Amino acid sequence: MIKSHWAALCSLLLLSAAPFAQAADPAGMVKVARGQDSIERDGKKLPAEVGSQVDVADRVRTGADGSVGVTLRDNTLLSAGPNSLIVFDKFAFDNTTQDGNMSIRIRKGTLSVASGKIAKRTPESVDFHTPTSVLGVRGTEFAVEVVGGNDE
Amino acid sequence: MVTMNKPKLSLTLAMFAFLGACASEHVVLLPSADGRPSAVVVRDPGGEILLDKPYAAAKRSRDTNKVYLSSPAEVKERFGQALAAQPSRPSSYVLYFEAGGNVLTQESQAAMVNIRKEIAERPASEVMVIGHTDRVGSVEANDRLSKTRAEGLRNLLIESGVRADKLEAVGRGERDPLVPTEDEVDEPKNRRVEISVR
Numbered sequence: 001m002i003k004s005h006w007a008a009l010c011s012l013l014l015l016s017a018a019p020f021a022q023a024a025d026p027a028g029m030v031k032v033a034r035g036q037d038s039i040e041r042d043g044k045k046l047p048a049e050v051g052s053q054v055d056v057a058d059r060v061r062t063g064a065d066g067s068v069g070v071t072l073r074d075n076t077l078l079s080a081g082p083n084s085l086i087v088f089d090k091f092a093f094d095n096t097t098q099d100g101n102m103s104i105r106i107r108k109g110t111l112s113v114a115s116g117k118i119a120k121r122t123p124e125s126v127d128f129h130t131p132t133s134v135l136g137v138r139g140t141e142f143a144v145e146v147v148g149g150n151d152e
Numbered sequence: 153m154v155t156m157n158k159p160k161l162s163l164t165l166a167m168f169a170f171l172g173a174c175a176s177e178h179v180v181l182l183p184s185a186d187g188r189p190s191a192v193v194v195r196d197p198g199g200e201i202l203l204d205k206p207y208a209a210a211k212r213s214r215d216t217n218k219v220y221l222s223s224p225a226e227v228k229e230r231f232g233q234a235l236a237a238q239p240s241r242p243s244s245y246v247l248y249f250e251a252g253g254n255v256l257t258q259e260s261q262a263a264m265v266n267i268r269k270e271i272a273e274r275p276a277s278e279v280m281v282i283g284h285t286d287r288v289g290s291v292e293a294n295d296r297l298s299k300t301r302a303e304g305l306r307n308l309l310i311e312s313g314v315r316a317d318k319l320e321a322v323g324r325g326e327r328d329p330l331v332p333t334e335d336e337v338d339e340p341k342n343r344r345v346e347i348s349v350r
Contacts, residue, residue, distance in 0.1 A: 031239035031276050051276035067237035071278075071350045075242045081234035095280065095322040110234040114185065114241070131175050132212060136193040141182040142203075143231040148175045 025056035027091035027102075028072035032079065036063030060086045062109065074100055076116035084109025085151065089129075093118060101125035108149030114141045176213035178230060180222045181206060185241065240274065242350035246330075247305065249343040254304050264308070270349050271314050279314070279349050281306050283323040286342040287335045291325060299323030305345050 030037075030052040037048035040059040046052070048060060054070050062068055062084045069079040074093045080086050085107040093100035100118040106128065119126045119137050128135040131149050135142070183206040184190045191204035194212075201210050201217060209222035227235070245267050247260035256264075271277045283302030285294040302321035310316050329342045 029276055029278060031274075032237045034237065067233045069237040069239040071239045071242070075348070075350055077239050077241065079234050079237040079239070081231065081237070084234075095282075095320060096324065110231050112182070112231055112234045112238055114238065130177050130179075132177060133179075133194050133196040135179060136195065138191040138193070138204075139184070139188060140190040140192055141184050142192045143178075143180050143182060143227065143234060145178040145230055146175055147177070 025091065026053050026073065027056050027058070027088050028054045028070045028076075028078075030054065030068060031071050032067070032069030034068075035066035035082070037061065037066045037068045054088060056088055056091050058088050060084075060088070072102070072116060074098075074102075074116040074118045076102070076119070077112075077114040078104070079112050080106075081110035084111065085149070086111060103127050103129065105129040106144055106146055106149075107131065108146045108151065110143065110145045112141070112143040113137070115139060176211070178209060178211050178222075179203065180209040180227055180231070182227065183207075239350075242348055243270065245347045245349075247345045247347065248340060249301060249345070251338060251340070251343065254301055264312075267347055267349070268309070268312055268314065271309070271318070274349060277318060277349055279309065279319045279347060281309075281319060281321040282346040282348065283321070284328055284330070284342060284344050284346070285326050286337065286339045287326045287329070287333055288338050289336075295323055295325040297323075298325045301343075301345050305347070 030048050030050055033048055033050050038061050039046045039048045039052060039054065040061060041055065048068055054060060060068060060070070060080065062080050062082055064082055067079065067081050069077070071077055072091065087105040087107060089105055090101060090103040098117055098121055102118060113128065115126065115137050120139060123138050126137050128144065130144060130146050135144065179192060179194055181190065181192050181203040191202060194201040194203065194210050201219060203210060207222045209220050211218045211220065245263060247263060248257045249255060250257060271279055281302045283298035285298045302323050306319045306321040309319055330344065331339050331341045333339050
């Protein structure tokens with residue numbers, strides 16, 4: 001019982017903390033955008049254009065003709081092909097110490113990754129989530145495809 | 153404890169089974185740009201798969217994992233549009249200072265021309281200016297000096313027309329020498345500022 005109360009409390013805290021986290025935490029910037037792409041933030045849908053900032057908790061979605069490339073603050077390069085949904089769950093990077101962590105989810109579509117400074121220094125603090133697995137990186141470039149993933 | 157955990161565990165397993173039934177996934181390790189060995193670990197409740205050769209790949213569907221060797225042709229077909237949208241790789245320049253102060257060497261002043269050009273040409277460019285010192289002086293003094301050097305270069309870039317909001321300046325002091333030395337060694341290669349354009 002106590003455990004489940006804690007779980008409920010924790011998820012409440014997480015929910016209430018989310019809006020603050022995303023207001024203050026830029027993760028990266030859109031450098032390439034083709035076709036219809038959008039950034040979903042706070043329930044609003046914004047166009048994803050070259051120069052758009054991507055924040056922690058944002059969801060980046062590409063249309064049937066879309067693709068998008070984002071450079072994160074630690075120099076990680078992410079790019080998504082058409083009909084993709086990428087969620088920026090966590091990102092933190094300290095320029096002075098070069099410590100940080102990231103957790104990114106691909107819900108559907110295709111994503112290519114060229115990892116950056118965080119993965120070089122602390123690979124264990126970087127992970128990518130697909131609907132059924134967790135990918136850990138070891139100084140890496142890789143690509144993931146999820147077919148028939150959830151749209152939300 | 154046991155009775156609480158069991159339903160949770162089976163629910164988790166059921167969710168994975170459900171997702172596994174309707175989704176299929178491919179993961180492919182690509183050759184690294186610098187040619188160094190790299191790897192991806194794919195973990196699920198059943199265990200983990202290590203992909204550690206270029207084009208090593210895993211196909212996951214309906215609770216089954218198949219490891220196979222992909223190819224440039226398959227990568228192009230499956231990931232061509234994602235890879236075509238990959239941003240340009242960040243580039244890095246190193247500028248050097250005359251001893252003890254904040255004045256760039258002659259060569260480094262010339263290199264600034266290329267840096268400004270690259271900042272202007274890259275789409276939505278952002279610039280990180282990172283200052284470093286040699287090991288002459290205290291750690292604290294070198295933290296200040298490295299920050300001063302980085303901010304000096306940041307100001308120089310702003311004066312030459314780069315927008316201030318594109319530029320960040322940080323000082324790493326004597327922590328990250330290009331050439332490792334004993335303390336108090338005057339090493340010109342360590343008196344530098346790194347400019348990373350992304």
